[in-house]
C-alpha cells in the first residue's frame with residue numbers, strides 16, 4: 334500500500350506495451366516487482382528533447398520515478414538498466430517478447446505485485462537477447478513457470494486421477510483438468526488426448542528446470558511444435574481467450590523460413 338500513499342516513488346520496471354497519446358505523450362504499461370502492472374503517462378516523451386526518450390523502450394528494464402496522478406500515474410524520470418536492444422531489433426526475438434508481454438498482461442491484474450513473475454520475465458528477455466537457448470524453448474519454459482506462479486501449474490509427473498507416477502506410454506493430457514492421466518485413467522477420461530512421450534519429457538524437463546539459464550536441451554522441430562501446441566491450448570483454456578502474439582510468432586517464423594529457402 335506504500336504506492337498508494339507516497340506521492341513520488343521509485344520502481345524497477347519492464348515495459349510491456351506502449352501507446353501514443355495526444356501530440357507528444359505516451360501511455361506505457363509497465364510491470365514492476367513491488368507494485369505489479371500499471372499504466373503510466375509519460376508526458377512529452379515523444380519530443381526529441383525529452384530526457385526520458387530512449388529510456389522507456391518496449392521490453393526494456395528500467396528505473397522509473399512514479400508520481401501519483403489524478404487519473405493516471407505519471408512517470409517523471411526514467412533510466413535504462415538493461416535495454417534488451419537485441420530483442421527489439423530482431424524480428425523473431427521481438428515476436429517472442431510480444432508473446433511473453435501479452436501473457437504477463439493477460440494473467441496479472443493491475444497493482445498485483447508478483448516478484449517471481451518479474452524475475453521470470455526479466456530472465457526470459459535476457460535469455461532471448463543472448464543466442465544460447467532457442468527462443469521457442471525460452472517461451473515454453475516461461476509459459477510453464479508463469480502457469481505455476483499464477484496457480485495453474487500443469488500436473489505432469491503423476492496421474493491426476495490415481496496419482497501413480499507417469500511413465501512412458503499411452504498417457505493422456507487434459508487441458509480442462511490441468512495435466513496428465515496414466516494410460517488406464519486416460520481411457521476413462523473423455524477430456525484427455527494422447528500426448529507423445531518426447532513432448533511430455535521436454536515439458537517435464539522445462540518444468541523442473543527453475544532458471545532459464547539452466548536449460549541445456551535442444552528440441553527437434555516436431556517436439557517444439559507439439560510442445561507449443563499443448564501449452565497454447567492450456568494457456569488459452571485458463572485465460573478463456575485466444576493469444577494474439579502466437580499468430581505473430583508463427584507468421585514471423587514462416588516468413589523467415591520462406592526467406593531461407
Ligand SMILES: [Zn+2]
Pocket residue numbers: 492493494495496497514515516517518519
Ligand atoms: Zn491413473
